[in-house]
Amino acid sequence: MSPTRLAVTLVIPLTLACGRRGPNANDAPLSPAERLGALVSPATTVEYTEVTAVNLSADHQRVAVVDRWSAPTTTGDTTLYEVTTTERGRDGEERLRERARYELGPEGWRLLGTEVNGRAYAAFEPPQVILPADPKVGAFWTASHRVGDATRERSCGITPSGACEGGLVSACVTTMGDRSVKLNQHFCPGLGWVGYSGEVELPGGAKMFLSSESARRDGRPLPAIPEE
Numbered sequence: 001m002s003p004t005r006l007a008v009t010l011v012i013p014l015t016l017a018c019g020r021r022g023p024n025a026n027d028a029p030l031s032p033a034e035r036l037g038a039l040v041s042p043a044t045t046v047e048y049t050e051v052t053a054v055n056l057s058a059d060h061q062r063v064a065v066v067d068r069w070s071a072p073t074t075t076g077d078t079t080l081y082e083v084t085t086t087e088r089g090r091d092g093e094e095r096l097r098e099r100a101r102y103e104l105g106p107e108g109w110r111l112l113g114t115e116v117n118g119r120a121y122a123a124f125e126p127p128q129v130i131l132p133a134d135p136k137v138g139a140f141w142t143a144s145h146r147v148g149d150a151t152r153e154r155s156c157g158i159t160p161s162g163a164c165e166g167g168l169v170s171a172c173v174t175t176m177g178d179r180s181v182k183l184n185q186h187f188c189p190g191l192g193w194v195g196y197s198g199e200v201e202l203p204g205g206a207k208m209f210l211s212s213e214s215a216r217r218d219g220r221p222l223p224a225i226p227e228e
Contacts, residue, residue: 040104045069048195048212052208053209110128125145140158179201181201
């Protein structure tokens with residue numbers, strides 16, 4: 001899920017797709033692991049259009065993006081995924097943008113590291129939490145992440161998503177020196193990641209606004225995220 005998302009093999013019954021148990025089960029609340037598993041639903045391919053604009057310019061740039069998930073690797077109570085992100089040109093050819101490694105386990109849904117534009121893989125120390133182990137509105141966390149020789153300060157919180165019933169937004173601000181990146185990632189039960197919006201500070205004080213639209217998961221349309 002890009003940019004730097006951008007993304008789980010808890011065995012989740014189909015009846016959890018709407019965040020509820022089946023008719024033969026009791027009505028006890030979902031456990032944190034069940035809520036997390038319903039929000040981080042594995043995919044084979046996620047496609048969307050990335051829209052960018054500088055300083056709210058009317059000149060919007062659109063790029064077709066494809067995220068392809070690897071088969072899972074499970075060790076104990078932790079599941080690992082690699083997500084490869086490419087950009088698709090008008091001629092249909094794809095260019096590698098990023099490879100990202102994710103982990104689902106007792107610490108939540110975490111980004112372990114990325115390989116951006118063919119550069120060497122860079123691990124986040126510690127990994128970046130995208131959704132905590134107990135994903136619910138009001139959760140908040142902060143961390144300092146070492147990436148090579150650089151340090152990034154990151155603060156995140158969870159708010160409701162208007163994209164779907166029971167949806168959540170992982171809203172994070174990452175500061176690198178005097179620059180910052182804001183990224184809001186939307187998740188829906190049974191569907192997983194459905195889209196994002198963000199804001200990046202550029203040299204000279206300009207800001208780039210970016211968002212996703214027309215997302216599809218394994219060929220099926222995903223809910224549209226609300227405009228901000």
